[in-house]
Amino acid sequence: MSVIVTDSGFQPANDRTLPGLTEIEGATEVDLANTDDPEALRPYLDRLTLIRVAFPAFSDGRAFTVARRLRMAGYTGRLLALGPVIADQYAMIRRVGFDGAEIPDDLAQRQPEEQWKFRAAWTAHDYQSRLRA
Numbered sequence: 001m002s003v004i005v006t007d008s009g010f011q012p013a014n015d016r017t018l019p020g021l022t023e024i025e026g027a028t029e030v031d032l033a034n035t036d037d038p039e040a041l042r043p044y045l046d047r048l049t050l051i052r053v054a055f056p057a058f059s060d061g062r063a064f065t066v067a068r069r070l071r072m073a074g075y076t077g078r079l080l081a082l083g084p085v086i087a088d089q090y091a092m093i094r095r096v097g098f099d100g101a102e103i104p105d106d107l108a109q110r111q112p113e114e115q116w117k118f119r120a121a122w123t124a125h126d127y128q129s130r131l132r133a
Contacts, residue, residue: 055083071097
């Protein structure tokens with residue numbers, strides 16, 4: 001099982017495996033690896049409602065770039081980080097365009113909802129905004 005993390009807290013996730021990049025024909029939801037080229041999804045962006053981008057480890061940041069490139073290509077649907085993302089990364093996840101994260105249950109137990117909600121005001125903790133004020 002897994003947990004969806006958003007600015008409002010935890011929600012249970014549906015346990016499912018979505019089609020990957022090679023199975024995109026006819027799909028409205030897709031899982032991407034952090035090594036997939038998001039440009040391959042450009043013809044399908046208008047019909048995709050959910051894209052989950054895999055983080056194989058919290059220390060592997062390539063999915064941040066994938067998310068940013070998807071948003072820059074015009075994707076407006078739901079975008080989730082998938083995998084062992086930690087609460088300390090939540091602000092960056094939101095800044096690059098993710099709507100939230102889908103994390104494993106064991107991680108949700110180690111880093112409870114309060115830790116994630118503390119970081120939900122991610123725009124208030126942006127140092128550049130503080131410098132401009």
